[in-house]
Amino acid sequence: MTSRLVVLAGPTAVGKGTVAARVREAHPDVWISVSATTRAPRPGEVDGVHYHFVSDAEFDAMVEGDELLEWAVVHRAARYGTPRGPVEAVLAQGRPAMLEIDLQGARQVRSTMPGALFVFLKPPSWEELVRRLVGRGTETEEERERRLATARTELAAEAEFDVTIVNHEVPAAAEELVALMTVPASAH
Ligand SMILES: Nc1ncnc2c1ncn2[C@@H]1O[C@H](COP(=O)(O)OP(=O)(O)OP(=O)(O)O)[C@@H](O)[C@H]1O
Numbered sequence: 784m785t786s787r788l789v790v791l792a793g794p795t796a797v798g799k800g801t802v803a804a805r806v807r808e809a810h811p812d813v814w815i816s817v818s819a820t821t822r823a824p825r826p827g828e829v830d831g832v833h834y835h836f837v838s839d840a841e842f843d844a845m846v847e848g849d850e851l852l853e854w855a856v857v858h859r860a861a862r863y864g865t866p867r868g869p870v871e872a873v874l875a876q877g878r879p880a881m882l883e884i885d886l887q888g889a890r891q892v893r894s895t896m897p898g899a900l901f902v903f904l905k906p907p908s909w910e911e912l913v914r915r916l917v918g919r920g921t922e923t924e925e926e927r928e929r930r931l932a933t934a935r936t937e938l939a940a941e942a943e944f945d946v947t948i949v950n951h952e953v954p955a956a957a958e959e960l961v962a963l964m965t966v967p968a969s970a971h
Pocket residue numbers: 793794795796797798799800801802915916918919950951952953
């Protein structure tokens with residue numbers, strides 16, 4: 784068996800971060816990239832753990848230094864990007880690795896890392912997605928509307944992905960994801 788890079792995307796509040804946290808807890812062998820972002824931390828978010836929280840100038844320097852594997856402006860609100868060095872180092876070790884990024888970033892990685900597996904995390908329904916976003920309580924009404932507008936575009940892009948997982952229950956979705964990370968050597 785060998786490991787591969789899995790790219791997890793899906794609409795806002797579908798549960799990408801929650802499923803990734805479950806994978807981190809239940810499968811410490813799986814490496815999950817920590818993105819850089821210019822957005823402000825939410826209560827409880829820790830720099831270097833949930834994100835590398837950086838200034839606009841710091842993000843500019845990362846872009847100019849070609850330090851990001853991909854990056855995008857997400858929800859017309861902030862910039863997010865995947866630091867390239869750690870991903871390359873982990874893949875060189877043959878360790879299972881995961882990126883949790885938006886659709887624009889997934890499209891960039893699709894063109895630069897064709898061996899990666901692209902997984903779309905889908906909500907059980909639109910109503911449940913809205914319930915999860917409202918229930919999280921981390922955005923203003925205006926931000927929620929912006930995120931839901933992006934979500935409609937992202938849901939329409941499901942066919943671009945290799946696999947869809949419906950996030951009914953977090954532990955089951957996390958196990959489905961981890962099962963995709965190792966492949967028989969003959970599949971390469
Ligand atoms: N399977 C699930 N059933 C019920 N609630 C869930 C489930 N998965 C996640 N949630 C809840 O939905 C909310 C959104 O989850 P989370 O923040 O992980 O989403 P996300 O996809 O990472 O969102 P974003 O793209 O906006 O960062 C959280 O309050 C989380 O606890």
